[in-house]
Amino acid sequence: MNPDKPTAAAAAFKELKERAGAQLTQLTHDKTVIMVGTATCGCAAGALEVLQTFKDEVKKRNLGCAVIEVGCMGHCYAEPMVIIRKPNSPGVCYAHVNPVIAERLVNEYILGENPCPEFVLAAFEPNDILPSFQDFPRSRYEQKIILQNCGHIEPTKIEHYIVAGGYIALAKALEASPENIIEEVEKSGLRGRGGAGFSTGQKWRLCRQSPGNTKYVICNADEGDPGAFIDRALLESDPHSVIEGMIIAAYAIGARTGYIYVRAEYPLAVERLEIALKQAKKLNLTGAHILGSDFCFNIHLFKGSGAFVCGEETALIASLEGHAGMPHHRPPYPTTHGLHGKPTIVNNVKTLAYVRHIINNGADWFAGIGTKKSPGTAVFALAGKIVNTGLVEVPMGTTLRQIIYDVGSGIPGGKQFKAVQIGGPSGGCLPESALDLPVDFNSLKEAGAIMGSGGMVVLDEDDCMVEMARYFLEFTQRESCGKCTFCRLGTKQMLEILTEFTFGKGRIEDLDNLERLAEEVKAGSLCALGRTAPNPILTTLRYFRQEYEDHIRLGKCPALMCQHLIAYYILPDKCERSCDACIGSCTVEAISPNKKRIKVIDQTQCVKCGTCLKACPPQYNAIVKLTPPSEVPNDNSKLKNQISKPQIKSKN
Numbered sequence: 235m236n237p238d239k240p241t242a243a244a245a246a247f248k249e250l251k252e253r254a255g256a257q258l259t260q261l262t263h264d265k266t267v268i269m270v271g272t273a274t275c276g277c278a279a280g281a282l283e284v285l286q287t288f289k290d291e292v293k294k295r296n297l298g299c300a301v302i303e304v305g306c307m308g309h310c311y312a313e314p315m316v317i318i319r320k321p322n323s324p325g326v327c328y329a330h331v332n333p334v335i336a337e338r339l340v341n342e343y344i345l346g347e348n349p350c351p352e353f354v355l356a357a358f359e360p361n362d363i364l365p366s367f368q369d370f371p372r373s374r375y376e377q378k379i380i381l382q383n384c385g386h387i388e389p390t391k392i393e394h395y396i397v398a399g400g401y402i403a404l405a406k407a408l409e410a411s412p413e414n415i416i417e418e419v420e421k422s423g424l425r426g427r428g429g430a431g432f433s434t435g436q437k438w439r440l441c442r443q444s445p446g447n448t449k450y451v452i453c454n455a456d457e458g459d460p461g462a463f464i465d466r467a468l469l470e471s472d473p474h475s476v477i478e479g480m481i482i483a484a485y486a487i488g489a490r491t492g493y494i495y496v497r498a499e500y501p502l503a504v505e506r507l508e509i510a511l512k513q514a515k516k517l518n519l520t521g522a523h524i525l526g527s528d529f530c531f532n533i534h535l536f537k538g539s540g541a542f543v544c545g546e547e548t549a550l551i552a553s554l555e556g557h558a559g560m561p562h563h564r565p566p567y568p569t570t571h572g573l574h575g576k577p578t579i580v581n582n583v584k585t586l587a588y589v590r591h592i593i594n595n596g597a598d599w600f601a602g603i604g605t606k607k608s609p610g611t612a613v614f615a616l617a618g619k620i621v622n623t624g625l626v627e628v629p630m631g632t633t634l635r636q637i638i639y640d641v642g643s644g645i646p647g648g649k650q651f652k653a654v655q656i657g658g659p660s661g662g663c664l665p666e667s668a669l670d671l672p673v674d675f676n677s678l679k680e681a682g683a684i685m686g687s688g689g690m691v692v693l694d695e696d697d698c699m700v701e702m703a704r705y706f707l708e709f710t711q712r713e714s715c716g717k718c719t720f721c722r723l724g725t726k727q728m729l730e731i732l733t734e735f736t737f738g739k740g741r742i743e744d745l746d747n748l749e750r751l752a753e754e755v756k757a758g759s760l761c762a763l764g765r766t767a768p769n770p771i772l773t774t775l776r777y778f779r780q781e782y783e784d785h786i787r788l789g790k791c792p793a794l795m796c797q798h799l800i801a802y803y804i805l806p807d808k809c810e811r812s813c814d815a816c817i818g819s820c821t822v823e824a825i826s827p828n829k830k831r832i833k834v835i836d837q838t839q840c841v842k843c844g845t846c847l848k849a850c851p852p853q854y855n856a857i858v859k860l861t862p863p864s865e866v867p868n869d870n871s872k873l874k875n876q877i878s879k880p881q882i883k884s885k886n
Contacts, residue, residue, distance in 0.1 A: 246525040247405035257393050305384045309622070317358075327367075381613065416439050418597045423610070440570070460706075483589065496535065618690075619649065655690070656685070657769070664683055720764055721755065724751060731744055748775070
């Protein structure tokens, strides 16, 4: 930073921070603060009812507590979550709170001294009474940088963000030259967190060096991967961190206009972004002469219609211009010919959220986290067959085993780990042998996966890898814009082959044809959607080829997942004659009792929905799934000789 430049921005920000601190103190000084997580995950679990209960109880009892809404802490498995901070007491986080529990917390903890340990997830400080977050195994691996504010500040109050250290980096940046900012980001080694992993500093430098006075900054918030929800959670929980990163990026490249391209199907993120942008404008953090400087920058919100391909930067730009969201050939790249033909940088939500931390703490600090080629942290959305679903931020280089078993607490129900899908529908499926793989851009690429937008879907022994490859390819094939032949026709043909396999059809030589076709689609597609669409196929063929061969040669699905390769049967020696639970649950009336009141499933009518398996009382456990169905007689009386076969699974 240049100490010879005037400190007008620093002085303006100092006054702004003092004002924000005074307002926040007035709201919370010597008061009990109740924070309810109302991000999408919390709302889906019932947080709004919990919030209203606290408000009603506080008002009814005239308690004078501050009841505020916060975002997502990352522990989505424990929603709805509530944090209570009493004066001179450590903050306590409660999990799975409902209106009844909320009333008890008011009566016994806020009005009394009982912290209700039976509802406590953890305290924020070590103590002798309650478990703390430091006691969690995941605390050894987590290092929250961009998630540090999430769940701890009110996202609709800019004062919370400023008091928590927000916009300090902007004030510092405005006292430095744009070249110094680019140099700092470049030196940090920050790579794009949208999936490509390109150097952020280099991208900014290329854009700044491009001729012309009109330049643009675009925040790509078009997150649409199944199982990924990091960008949405950040925008709902800490929108100003992304806005601050955009302003610094604009100052660095010389842009005066920016756009946040966000999905319209993220209504809460859109709402909180709109509030945050109005607040930033009101406090002169955007607009003309930001913080008394010569720098002017305005941000506009653009709501996309949900096309997955618009996550690709050239398709996103086309959509912003009012055209169909279709990618175009590169070069030229957006850094030289982007929005309206002008130099443009497109950065992901997570990438921009890192910027303020790099400016505040320095490039060497960021480069010292993670690995040499992949500095910083990685943020993942843990989903699927894992105990602790939610968001996790760990240093690059943390192994898959540590993330899944130490942070995510492993696989529920005592099931065996089978694979993990990393990088969304275009990512790769990695097997148990890859659990000790360090997670970074280069290691994942070598293993056949990608970082992508941060989705991490865990699969267990009940998941069929052929069906999973078909499921993810069906998504990308449906989302293909159809512009290039390889993606339009290649993904369709691959999907047809995979569908045949799930029916127990196809030929063994089709495996080689599928692999060759996948490589050709990967090499010949125009954009990243088509180039990465074959990843689930290539990795499952690489690591789970035997499962494909079982589908083709034996007509069976070892995981008992493919509906056309399984059958539901009732074990005569376990069926309780007086129980009709399965009969009542069958929507197609495929189950009926024989003369001895033993239930029998008519295989010609059965639609294999699995409802009967769930309805059967656990003490009987009389219904099983079998594969292949062709080897099982339609008469349950002959089934006793079949139950010793390994390809039989009960619901337990």
